[in-house]
Amino acid sequence: MEVRPITFEVIKRQPGSLARAGVIHTPHGDIETPAFVAVGTRGTVKSLKPEDLERHVGLQLIISNTYHLFLQPGHEVVQAAGGIHRFANWRFPTMTDSGGFQVFSLGAAFGKGVTKFAKGDVEVQSSYQGLNVYSQALASEHGKLCIVDEDGVTFTSHIDGSMHRFTAERSIEIQHAIGADIIVAFDECTSPTADYAYQREAMERTHRWAKRSILAHKQNYDAQRRQGLYGVVQGGRYPDLRTESARTLAAMDFDGFGIGGSFSKADLGAALQVVNENLPEDKPRHLLGIGEPEDISEGVRLGCDTFDCVAPTRLARTGTIYVQTNDGPKKISLKGERYKYDLSPLDETQVCEISKTTTKAYLSHLFRSHEMLAAHLASIHNLHFIVSYTKRLRESILSRDSQ
RNA sequence: UCCCCUGUAGCUCAGCGGUAGAGCAGCUCGCUGUUAACGAGUUGGCCGUAGGUUCGAAUCCUACCGGGGGAG
Numbered sequence: 101m102e103v104r105p106i107t108f109e110v111i112k113r114q115p116g117s118l119a120r121a122g123v124i125h126t127p128h129g130d131i132e133t134p135a136f137v138a139v140g141t142r143g144t145v146k147s148l149k150p151e152d153l154e155r156h157v158g159l160q161l162i163i164s165n166t167y168h169l170f171l172q173p174g175h176e177v178v179q180a181a182g183g184i185h186r187f188a189n190w191r192f193p194t195m196t197d198s199g200g201f202q203v204f205s206l207g208a209a210f211g212k213g214v215t216k217f218a219k220g221d222v223e224v225q226s227s228y229q230g231l232n233v234y235s236q237a238l239a240s241e242h243g244k245l246c247i248v249d250e251d252g253v254t255f256t257s258h259i260d261g262s263m264h265r266f267t268a269e270r271s272i273e274i275q276h277a278i279g280a281d282i283i284v285a286f287d288e289c290t291s292p293t294a295d296y297a298y299q300r301e302a303m304e305r306t307h308r309w310a311k312r313s314i315l316a317h318k319q320n321y322d323a324q325r326r327q328g329l330y331g332v333v334q335g336g337r338y339p340d341l342r343t344e345s346a347r348t349l350a351a352m353d354f355d356g357f358g359i360g361g362s363f364s365k366a367d368l369g370a371a372l373q374v375v376n377e378n379l380p381e382d383k384p385r386h387l388l389g390i391g392e393p394e395d396i397s398e399g400v401r402l403g404c405d406t407f408d409c410v411a412p413t414r415l416a417r418t419g420t421i422y423v424q425t426n427d428g429p430k431k432i433s434l435k436g437e438r439y440k441y442d443l444s445p446l447d448e449t450q451v452c453e454i455s456k457t458t459t460k461a462y463l464s465h466l467f468r469s470h471e472m473l474a475a476h477l478a479s480i481h482n483l484h485f486i487v488s489y490t491k492r493l494r495e496s497i498l499s500r501d502s503q
Numbered sequence: 504u505c506c507c508c509u510g511u512a513g514c515u516c517a518g519c520g521g522u523a524g525a526g527c528a529g530c531u532c533g534c535u536g537u538u539a540a541c542g543a544g545u546u547g548g549c550c551g552u553a554g555g556u557u558c559g560a561a562u563c564c565u566a567c568c569g570g571g572g573g574a575g
Contacts, residue, residue: 141537163536201536216535258538289536332536360536389536410537417540418533437530467540468528475540 106328106355108384114497118403121497126193126281131160134400136490137408141165143188147475157483163408167199175277183279195282198271204289218292218364268312276323285313287332292362299336306334328355346378356384376403393429400493412486416478419467422485424449439464452484
């Protein structure tokens with residue numbers, strides 16, 4: 101009998117919605133879902149020690165990046181250390197993103213202020229040609245080279261400008277060396293402004309890469325025993341493409357699925373609905389790079405199990421914290437003058453001792469004086485906030501009377 | 504007592520004949536698979552004071568006041 105490193109158990113479904121509570125079993129422990137995943141791109145959740153994540157945040161899963169660890173310090177170093185768990189001294193489950201997102205964030209989107217989310221009405225560029233055409237102008241425009249072709253991606257390092265190439269096989273090979281419990285198939289993330297034709301082209305290419313990622317994974321028997329592989333659903337903002345992508349990937353032998361690509365705030369829900377209706381119920385679904393509390397709430401309702409997002413830690417480092425109000429979660433910028441004398445705790449409704457014992461005035465002072473402790477305390481607070489927010493969504497599913 | 508240097512935005516300074524700029528601070532806003540302890544925008548000044556030269560002075564001249572240094 102085949103033993104899979106990653107298995108998923110649905111504990112309870114919420115009637116009338118796609119929401120479910122479950123458990124992902126991994127070689128490094130269980131993940132109770134829905135769960136928020138901390139982002140540790142370079143083998144560190146910025147400003148936090150492993151101990152902080154365990155003791156204050158209650159973290160269950162952390163995601164690192166293949167592209168970043170490949171460039172620095174090099175996946176061979178991580179491998180020599182015995183894998184990411186030993187290298188970073190993380191005892192909990194981990195996953196690595198494939199590096200496919202960098203095709204987008206350092207390529208098409210670089211320096212253009214384009215993010216995963218389109219602002220307001222999306223203006224589709226019918227002239228959008230994607231990145232599959234070699235263009236010197238494109239390279240100089242970005243100051244970086246990032247070219248997608250059928251076989252893979254050629255790009256220059258954002259650190260030293262050196263040239264590299266990723267293919268599906270290469271990404272999987274590097275992720276094997278890094279050794280996270282969950283690894284992700286190499287994919288291409290498109291811009292929200294890309295037109296239908298390009299979205300389809302990129303999606304179909306991602307499907308072909310998905311197939312190759314599975315093959316590459318199966319060829320490493322040792323890794324296959326220890327690491328599970330997720331495929332990534334694409335299709336941009338088009339429901340028919342999303343449906344097609346979900347069905348295509350569902351037919352492949354993945355241990356779980358990532359839902360990637362670009363959205364506009366308005367059609368995130370519609371996309372998740374059709375995707376999760378078409379993904380198998382007995383596999384975990386990870387919503388890549390999202391989100392804010394309201395996005396997670398919607399994602400859970402529509403059947404997503406895990407979420408990663410840089411928002412809690414990035415906001416924390418730049419002076420913004422989440423607080424619970426009667427109207428739900430809210431963000432406040434502590435750098436403002438109005439918190440100078442505010443001696444109330446960051447958020448007394450939280451279980452986290454940092455949140456309860458640190459005052460807004462003190463943290464505001466730390467931010468204004470550029471003390472590094474500011475980033476540390478705020479990161480603990482925000483991560484704890486979003487982790488426990490997601491945990492409460494889980495408890496809410498479990499406590500519903502039904503079935 | 505004399506000589507030299509210096510006084511421009513809250514701070515540190517640039518501008519040295521055509522009616523003021525920068526960095527930092529301040530304030531506001533933004534961050535959604537991290538090129539991010541970041542980025543964007545923005546409020547502040549009768550240029551020490553009083554005269555003079557000039558079509559025009561923060562810029563040149565004189566005096567005074569404040570600060571720094573040197574000589575005695």
